Amino acid sequence: MPRGAAIEIRDLTKRYGDVKAIDAVSLTVAEGEFVTLLGLSGSGKSTTLMAVAGFVDPDGGAIAISGSDVTTLPPEKRNLGVVFQNYALFPHLNVFDNIAFPLRMRRHAESEIDTQVRRVLDLVSLRDLSARRITELSGGQQQRVALARALVFSPPVLLMDEPLGALDRQLREQLQIEIRRIHRQLGVTVLYVTHDQEEALSMSDRIAIMADGRIQQLGTPHEVYMQPSNRFVAGFFGESNFLDVAVERAGDNPVLRPKGLRDITLHAALRRPLSGDRFLAMVRPEAIEIGDSRDPAFENNLPGTVEQQDFLGATQRLTVKTGAGSVAVRMSRLANAAALPAGAPVWLKWRAGETAVFDAQD
Amino acid sequence: MTGSRLASFATSATTALVCVLLLLPTIAVMPLSITETNFVTFPPRGFSLRWYETLFTSDAWRGAMVTSFITAALTTAVATPIGTMMALGLARLKGRWVGIGNVFILLPIIVPTIVTGVALYGLLARLGLIGTIPGLVLGHSVLALPFVVINVAAVLQKFDRRIEQAARSLGASPLTAFRLVTLPNLLPGVAAGALFAFLTSFDDFVIALFLAGIGAVTLPVQMWSGIRFEISPAVAAASTVLLFMSCLLLALQWWVKRR
Numbered sequence: 378m379p380r381g382a383a384i385e386i387r388d389l390t391k392r393y394g395d396v397k398a399i400d401a402v403s404l405t406v407a408e409g410e411f412v413t414l415l416g417l418s419g420s421g422k423s424t425t426l427m428a429v430a431g432f433v434d435p436d437g438g439a440i441a442i443s444g445s446d447v448t449t450l451p452p453e454k455r456n457l458g459v460v461f462q463n464y465a466l467f468p469h470l471n472v473f474d475n476i477a478f479p480l481r482m483r484r485h486a487e488s489e490i491d492t493q494v495r496r497v498l499d500l501v502s503l504r505d506l507s508a509r510r511i512t513e514l515s516g517g518q519q520q521r522v523a524l525a526r527a528l529v530f531s532p533p534v535l536l537m538d539e540p541l542g543a544l545d546r547q548l549r550e551q552l553q554i555e556i557r558r559i560h561r562q563l564g565v566t567v568l569y570v571t572h573d574q575e576e577a578l579s580m581s582d583r584i585a586i587m588a589d590g591r592i593q594q595l596g597t598p599h600e601v602y603m604q605p606s607n608r609f610v611a612g613f614f615g616e617s618n619f620l621d622v623a624v625e626r627a628g629d630n631p632v633l634r635p636k637g638l639r640d641i642t643l644h645a646a647l648r649r650p651l652s653g654d655r656f657l658a659m660v661r662p663e664a665i666e667i668g669d670s671r672d673p674a675f676e677n678n679l680p681g682t683v684e685q686q687d688f689l690g691a692t693q694r695l696t697v698k699t700g701a702g703s704v705a706v707r708m709s710r711l712a713n714a715a716a717l718p719a720g721a722p723v724w725l726k727w728r729a730g731e732t733a734v735f736d737a738q739d
Numbered sequence: 740m741t742g743s744r745l746a747s748f749a750t751s752a753t754t755a756l757v758c759v760l761l762l763l764p765t766i767a768v769m770p771l772s773i774t775e776t777n778f779v780t781f782p783p784r785g786f787s788l789r790w791y792e793t794l795f796t797s798d799a800w801r802g803a804m805v806t807s808f809i810t811a812a813l814t815t816a817v818a819t820p821i822g823t824m825m826a827l828g829l830a831r832l833k834g835r836w837v838g839i840g841n842v843f844i845l846l847p848i849i850v851p852t853i854v855t856g857v858a859l860y861g862l863l864a865r866l867g868l869i870g871t872i873p874g875l876v877l878g879h880s881v882l883a884l885p886f887v888v889i890n891v892a893a894v895l896q897k898f899d900r901r902i903e904q905a906a907r908s909l910g911a912s913p914l915t916a917f918r919l920v921t922l923p924n925l926l927p928g929v930a931a932g933a934l935f936a937f938l939t940s941f942d943d944f945v946i947a948l949f950l951a952g953i954g955a956v957t958l959p960v961q962m963w964s965g966i967r968f969e970i971s972p973a974v975a976a977a978s979t980v981l982l983f984m985s986c987l988l989l990a991l992q993w994w995v996k997r998r
């Protein structure tokens with residue numbers, strides 16, 4: 378079974394004219410790890426990935442694979458599997474010859490090529506399509522061929538640039554699961570690019586959130602979702618509530634005082650020291666529970682009145698007006714929202730561990 | 740309703756009329772070539788293929804046809820690879836160089852052919868290439884290059900450069916990637932460009948008139964001499980052959996593009 382190789386990216390910088398496409402990006406991907414670069418369009422994800430693949434010549438920094446420097450190595454010598462945006466299959470070759478291409482480049486015997494191509498066709502569940510022309514395949518099938526072609530020579534690293542971007546939602550979710558399975562099965566190291574936050578959360582061991590050519594935060598899906606390091610990262614994953622707070626007592630269990638509220642203090646579990654005056658406390662709408670009085674079982678209690686209810690299908694959203702501003706609360710569809718008409722007084726309560734704090738400037 | 744139908748009928752009728760007017764003189768040449776007489780008459784008298792026979796038996800006419808074919812074939816062989824490379828280079832230009840590059844490539848089409856003819860005459864006379872097939876091939880290649888570039892560039896525009904990168908990532912050197920991936924995908928454009936190059940050379944009269952001398956007379960030049968001294972029906976037969984060749988090449992080109 379092929380083992381993955383570690384990728385080390387150090388201070389990678391690339392300029393296009395005055396634009397810094399990426400700015401001192403550093404990232405280490407462990408052997409067999411699945412790391413995703415997540416960010417909006419133009420944030421530098423592809424530039425980073427293509428620098429690893431060897432198609433972007435960086436202005437500064439270094440890239441090492443399995444500990445050996447590849448920064449100046451041409452792409453064909455790097456032995457990496459690459460799945461491109463829109464697949465980049467060879468339109469003049471059929472499925473078999475597309476997948477056999479890397480093996481022919483490596484001068485394998487035809488019998489060996491046949492065995493290997495069949496192996497990966499099985500892996501991506503395309504056994505019967507080897508004689509098809511590329512133009513006769515659906516988007517999902519093309520994506521599988523691209524994956525098979527990038528894996529057939531057992532590269533230690535697989536790079537994927539928005540591989541599912543062109544597919545519809547259902548197919549995307551199905552292929553996400555398959556890519557995860559293949560990753561586990563082969564133990565290959567994966568560096569994955571997407572702008573879809575759900576895709577990143579569900580697939581990755583770790584996520585690097587990029588903006589303006591820099592990595593904003595690197596962490597497990599839980600870390601980046603629950604403890605975002607700045608407002609941008611928090612805003613990237615679905616809905617969030619931001620409260621202006623002052624930090625009253627710094628340290629491991631800081632006391633936060635919401636602006637505009639005298640006798641309320643909030644609590645967060647924090648791993649970083651804070652300094653400064655203006656901070657934002659963040660809590661996710663689904664982390665908040667509704668009660669009719671202060672509840673000592675929760676570290677955070679905030680009174681308010683119901684402003685609005687929205688039915689969203691699986692969930693319902695309650696907008697609650699508090700002294701610190703409007704707060705969105707997500708409840709299960711099954712919660713009894715009828716008991717919470719507009720104007721009803723409520724208490725919002727949530728755990729310290731659900732509260733993230735960051736500098737309002739960031 | 741009827742108003743718009745009338746308008747649509749009028750448009751169709753006008754289009755048909757213009758087409759007929761454009762084609763008529765060309766088509767009118769054909770019947771002239773089957774006359775039995777020694778001179779051009781309209782309508783032709785009798786039916787005979789003797790003027791076609793002349794075309795293929797007389798030294799002057801047969802020589803001209805052979806020269807035309809060889810020149811066109813060699814022009815295709817010269818202009819196609821060079822034009823393909825030019826299109827590839829052009830696709831890599833950035834910023835304002837794109838516009839400059841495009842104009843430069845189209846220059847042989849923009850400059851009046853007679854000016855190109857004069858310029859080529861001056862140059863090739865000094866090199867002693869007047870009246871030689873290599874001289875003609877050089878001149879025709881200048882004319883044909885833009886057509887190859889345009890055809891290859893059109894295909895190149897639709898070509899996804901990333902499949903070249905894909906080939907590299909799979910282990911192909913730049914040259915191998917070009918040979919195994921880029922070129923096969925550009926082939927329709929290259930083929931169309933080659934047919935255009937052949938046609939350009941085969942049809943050309945102006946450049947050939949300057950460069951043909953007495954040693955490399957092409958079919959159009961021979962036709963011109965044929966009209967100047969005696970209006971022989973062989974000229975009409977040659978016209979028909981030329982017309983047929985043009986149609987054939989255009990049809991071939993259309994077929995290549997459709998695939």
Ligand SMILES: Nc1ncnc2c1ncn2[C@@H]1O[C@H](COP(=O)(O)OP(=O)(O)O)[C@@H](O)[C@H]1O
Pocket residue numbers: 393396397398399416417418419420421422423424425
């Ligand atoms: N070849 C290029 N020429 C000029 N600018 C580029 C080029 N490639 C990327 N950029 C710029 O660099 C930035 C990052 O691009 P990219 O890495 O493609 O972002 P992403 O993949 O996250 O959408 C963008 O501002 C983009 O316009």
Ligand SMILES: [Mg+2]
Pocket residue numbers: 419422423424
């Ligand atoms: Mg991108």
